[in-house]
Amino acid sequence: MNDSATRPRRLLLGILVLVGVLVVAALALVFTRGTPKPLDAASPAGVVQRYTAAIIDGDEDAAEQYLTAEARERCSEPEQPYTDNLRVSLISTFERESSADVKVLIVTSSDGGPFGMSEYETEEVFDLVKEDGRWLIESTPWQFALCTSKAAAL
Structure with missing residues (x-):
C-alpha cells in the first residue's frame, strides 16, 4: 500500500518538474529574443532598418x-515625425544596379477607443539610390519623413 501511494506522488512530482522546465525554457526564449538582428549596413534593407x-x-x-543630399535639402527645419506606436517589418527588397525599392509593412497602433486597442497596417516603399558606392534613401513613406509639408514650405 505504501508503494502504490508513492507512485502517483512521484508521477505528479515528475509532471510538475517537467512543466517548470518548460515554463523556464519559454521565458528564456521570450527574453533572449530582444531586438531584431541587424541587417547588412551596406544593403538597402540595412539602410532602411537603421534609418527607421x-x-x-x-x-x-x-x-x-x-x-541623399536632395532629400536632406527638401526641408529647412527637420521635425520629429510621428513615431508613437509604430512597428516596421521588412516585406521585400528589389535591388537594381543604381536604385532599390525596400517594401515594408508599417503597423500603427493606438490605445483607447470604445473597443480597446486598434491597429492600422499599410505597405509602403522606401526608394534608395546608390551614390559613391553607398545606398542612400531618396524618398520615405510619410510616417518616416523628417519634416512636414508645412516645414518644407517655409
Missing part, C-alpha cells in the same frame, strides 16, 4: 546620414 530605428529613437542627426 533612428527616426523611432528620435535621433534626427543619425537618420539624416542615410538620406
